[in-house]
Amino acid sequence: MSNATTGSRKIFSLPAVTPSTSVNSVSLIHVLSLLADDVLALRGAAFPVHRKYAREALRQVVVIREFLADVVAEALPASAFVGLAELHVALQKLGHLLRDLARPGARLWVLVNSDRVSNNFRALFRSVATALEVLPLGAASPEVMELVQLVAEQAWKAEGGTLPSDALAARIVWSALALFENGIEPDPIDLNDLMEHLQIRSWSDCSEEITFLEDLFFDCEENEAASIGSLEALMAYCRATLFDADDHNKRTGGNQFKALHRPVNHVNLDDLRCPISLELMLDPVTIATGQTYDRASISKWLKSGCLTCPVTGKKLTDTTFVSNYAVQHLVEQLCASKNLSFPEPNSKQKRDGSKTATPPSSAAAGAMKMAAAFLVRKLAFPTSLEQRRAAFEVRRLSKSNVFNRACLVEAGAVPWLLHLSSSMDSSTQDNAMAALLNLSKHPSGARAIVEVGGLGLVVDVIRLTFKVEAQQNAVAILFYLSLVEEYRAAIGDLPEAIPLLVELMREGSYRGKKNAIVTIFGLSLCSSNQVKILESGAVPALMALLSGQEKGNLANDSMAVLAKIAEHPDGTAKILCYDGAISRLVEFFRSTGTSRSGRESCVSALLSLCVNGGAEVVELLRSMPVVMPPLYSLVTEGSPQAGKKARSLLNRIHEV
Template identity: 50%
Template sequence: MTHYTFSDRRFLSFPAINPCSAVSPAALLADLSTLAADIDVIGRRQTGNFRTHRRAAREALRYATIILAFLDDLGPFSTALTRSALLGLSDLHVTLQKLRLLLADCARVGARIWILLNADRIAGEFRVLLRSVSIALEFIPLDSVDISAEIKDLVRLLAGQARRVEVGVERVDELAGRSVRSMLKQFQSGESPDPYDLRRVLNHLKITSWIDCFAEVAFLEEEIFAEERNGEAALLWSSMGLMVYSLVVLFDKTANGKSRKIEECFCRQESSVTIEKLNADDLRCPISLELMKDPVTVSTGQTYDRSSILRWLKSGNQTCPVTGEVLASADLIPNSIIRQLISLYCHENGILTAQQGKARKRDLSKTLSPASPAAVGAIRMASTVLVGKLATGESEKKNMASYEIRMLSKSNIFNRICLVEAGAVRWLLSVLSSSSDSTLQDNAIAALLNLSKHHSGRTDIFEAGGLPPVVQVMRFGHKVESQKNAAAVLFYLSAMEACREAIGEIPEAIPSLVQLLKNGTYRAKKNGIVTIYSLLLFSGNQAKILAADTVAVIADLLESEEDEEDLVTDCVGVLAKIAERPDGTNEILKSCVLSNLVHVLRSSSSSSGKEYCVSALLSICKNGGDKAMSLLEKMPLLMPSLYSLLSDGSRQTSKKARSLLNCIHQFNDQRYSPVLAFHEPIVHAL
């Protein structure tokens, strides 16, 4: 038998697979022993993580220990097992699968408040599963099995206890749950809870540091994204609101070294400096020694490529390949941080990778409107506290507040709205203008980037005079990451028509964007080029963009970054926009970028890229006259590419390709046909 993994299962769901009816008794016993050992390992290694349902967890772990001893004794007699015994063992196999998942969920770091608020449901799951152990054991005729009398007595005792077991919510958990619900009502009515009461509940759950609290926020947000039926949305939002408030009011992320180290882990995925220093071997699968495509983490904390570790497990191995420890669970947890690190590393080093494993898609619209009034109250209060820290705190407090705004606004629209309404933009801009601290600057510009993704944030940045300080960070930011994020802020701001003109009026803005195209990282170049495209939507910016030598820089990019299709597509999009006007066409003809456009047209697999190329070439033909046509005529690969688009391109692309072909044919006809006298009649050949 093999280990079945349910890496995509929802939290507190317990899928299980019935053993095949043809499975051999020896294989069934071996797999049962593995399941019981898994449960035993969870108990020994994660005892401290069971902050609720402790009695039920202890019972489950005691059952697993006795069952493991029973199975060890039973092993040598597997061939003598009756059909009834095999049925009982098969039922026990299903029960232990579910029990292992339940215990793993109860011990999961980050899920403690959610476990507490679902205490009744979880107690019911424990009750059903522990009683199922009794039912399964009663199928096994112990008198017909030649095992020690002591083990038989233990199994009979266990079956009897399991049949009568009463599992409910423990008194201390019940009181903590009542306190939480009382606090949620306070948030709903616009009152803040007593910090002492809040800390008492969190201490019960052993949520005692900034990182413990942030783990709760991150887990609850993931559950909101995964929620499909909306049946739990209100409680999820309420819980997250409570933890966001706790994070901001009760904890200091710099209070201890552990929090600081974990903060660095969270920041690492966004730091190009770290990427440059990163050892590529850290991103390789320890089994295949290749860069991981779909990194997953096993119970020992080691990360492997999914396909490699699955092959390892399916081969019958039950240990971690690196540490040699027995795996407490066969579950594979997707490691999104490592995935993003690999993606960034590949971009920065020009490495092409195959399509990576599917990641869970986030629908940010789920975070637009909280499903509970308690969450609204809690998040608004937390936002006010954060802005207060920005306004009045010392440098370290401002850095902490900027970082928390950055993290809380990263993927939550409602958080962005509340922070903007609380006045965060004004104070973040003040930090940019006054601080020389590189970390504070990095956190502040990243926070502004997240807030600029909402229209109210863009409006606030513009109206507060935020363009000059953002441009200054793009030019002189202490970190490459800060410069890249500043360019991204300008991109979102340029969605506003008034902003496009205002950005163009800042003398350093456009040259700084072009400088990013020359010397920036992949992401900086990407942010720079899309911002330039957006600025071109205001016609008054074209001359300034041409004066900054943008076309020549793009020509270099099309050669040096030809393998980066997204970036190439954006570059030809800018050229297509520039070519719409005669001055842009003249600049393109002077820069000798035509051959690059034809190469992209022929080689690109992007439909958008092909359409941009045809649009650019068509505008160049119309605006460039005979000079442009003569240059195109000397490119033999152009015509076959255009003809292929007539049948393979989109409707719009085909239409433009046909127009371009007509222009070329008309030019050739005029050039090579005999010159006809004015009003001379044309005689068609028969």
């Protein structure tokens, strides 16, 4: 059975080390005392489930500790080792089990595994009783000896089974899941009773449970997914309907998203892993469905004859790729911040995103649909407080779960979030735009934004908002929409869309520039947008980024857009009008800071300039011998496509 980990140990696993027979009694008594103290340190912990067993275990350890403090180790006979060794194992296991019970995020999981937990306690109590019976109690004082004998006798009599209060709480869980399965909302009084029993009293407490169950879900076997996913959905429903995020906001100084906007620290590693290989995406590409994969993995997938999107299951009528330079930059920035080349993913970070594309059970589906409907009703409330809370919850639920996104779109969240995008409350606006960004990653979400006339509202946020985060999310929404061929022209038809993106490339923050560049790239794939991009001054802005202070990833991204622009005669003409354009491109091509993808884009641009610009461009390149070594290097070390273009460019340069 799969379990979430507690440190390096999986929950409900109770590993223990048996002491070596070479250990003397003095050392063993000392180690046992330390183990007992470690267990007794949990006396102040909350035990919402199995309270009676936890208290009994701690009472036994108190008596054991008194015995260990009272006994004279040197006076113990050699035969005492058997009992002491048994205690050594039992104390380790009791410590593990009590820590599992005290773990805040695992309360619901402990409850639904009550039979297993109670059986563990019963077995451990008997181990303690066995150990105490074989110990030479004469080595202790009469008072302690009498107390130990009493504990041993009671430990033998300890009964197993789920406690009545826990059984009642568990029945609420199973009843709620059955109601979800049948499309019926559970009684909120019952759910409140369940939360009170588990001592889940705030939004943050509930979130801890969801995080734990989510980790468990991604680490579980296929036959466990339905039950774990159902419990996670139950907690998500409770968080949405019973709690609000105010307590969480207060704990984070009133800005619940402060961490989200730190350059690298906010990044979720799972978002940077390919859903196919589960490795960091070193060459990320986005396909027609809007999903991003590592180029090698998705290429192998398609070559094997699978013409569907691995995550959404949607049939691919268009198998072309669009390089996702935004994701590539995040991976490179992350590695640079850690002083690593490319780290190997660990097992906990491996997440199969396709596991969330469909509900794990009908109960989970029912719970999420009802939670989505509840939140949409809250979004429609006339009070800004309720709207802000609902928008924040939508943001959280849609962050990484594909099915959650589908439910929220189906429930009608998109129109209300678009309405809140113009809210005068900056927090509400920020939450709404972040939620819309998450929903835009789902095909139905992107479609809903366009069909309800949301494109203009998104552009208005870029133009009018004073909060950088909301503006950046708005640009990111346009990026995801630009991945859909039929929406590219609609975005370009908005008079202010492309000029605003070009302005962001000039004056925006790093992330703003990044999002604007990749969005312009997506829009450039539509022929009707090409003239608009040129007329908006994109070429000078992109050329400036090639050698500006933001050298590196922004320059590589800019080069990719310039390569696309250069494919057309009008684009070539605009680039050649820029003073020193060819020299600037050659300098970029030779720079040690230019990535492989940047060099490949540059070769593509230079070749297009030669084709469309004629002999004058070729002659200019011929007069720059410094371009030759990196060109030959690309022929031998670049991708097949880049090598082919490099050879073609070399042939043109060498032609007499």
